[in-house]
Amino acid sequence: MRLAGFAAFATVVFSCGASHSGELDSERDEDVDLAFVGSARETGTLAPIPGVQIRAEAAGRRILIRTNTEGVYRLIPNFGNGVTADQVTISCNKDGYETVDVSRRQLSDKKVKELIVAECLLAPKR
Numbered sequence: 525m526r527l528a529g530f531a532a533f534a535t536v537v538f539s540c541g542a543s544h545s546g547e548l549d550s551e552r553d554e555d556v557d558l559a560f561v562g563s564a565r566e567t568g569t570l571a572p573i574p575g576v577q578i579r580a581e582a583a584g585r586r587i588l589i590r591t592n593t594e595g596v597y598r599l600i601p602n603f604g605n606g607v608t609a610d611q612v613t614i615s616c617n618k619d620g621y622e623t624v625d626v627s628r629r630q631l632s633d634k635k636v637k638e639l640i641v642a643e644c645l646l647a648p649k650r
Contacts, residue, residue: 556636558609560599564591564616564644567624572596573646575618582612609638616644 564576572595580587582603591597601612609630616623625645633639 556600558601558603558607558612558638558640559633559636560601560609560612560614560640560642561597562614562642562644563594563596564618564646565595566621567645567647573618573621576621576644576646577617578642578644579615579617580612581615582607609640612640614640614642616646618646620649621646622649 560578560580562578564573564578565571566573572591574591574593574595576591576595576597578589578591578597578599580589580599580601582601585603587599587601587603589597589599603612609628614626614628616626623644624647627643627645629641631639631641
């Protein structure tokens with residue numbers, strides 16, 4: 525799966541280049557402590573859902589981004605030193621859908637200490 529360029533909105537705007545799911549091609553030269561990548565898909569068809577709000581929360585802070593037109597996102601949060609992936613809660617929300625599951629798995633990456641793939645599965649509301 526290709527990740528096309530997209531913008532993530534938090535305190536600042538990020539513009540990211542192409543990447544492969546589960547890989548993190550950072551625009552930064554330095555290593556990253558924590559990163560999340562993933563997608564939002566619809567139950568049954570597994571069709572990608574664009575515009576899903578992804579919320580990352582930890583240490584009393586919250587970062588909100590949206591999936592791009594291909595239903596994928598990439599987030600390099602800065603919750604402060606010492607915050608680990610286990611302390612970050614990821615949730616997904618879009619009008620007209622309800623979240624069925626948010627699955628997480630850790631991958632290894634030479635530029636990221638903790639790379640987490642967090643996939644959202646949503647069902648249309650009836």
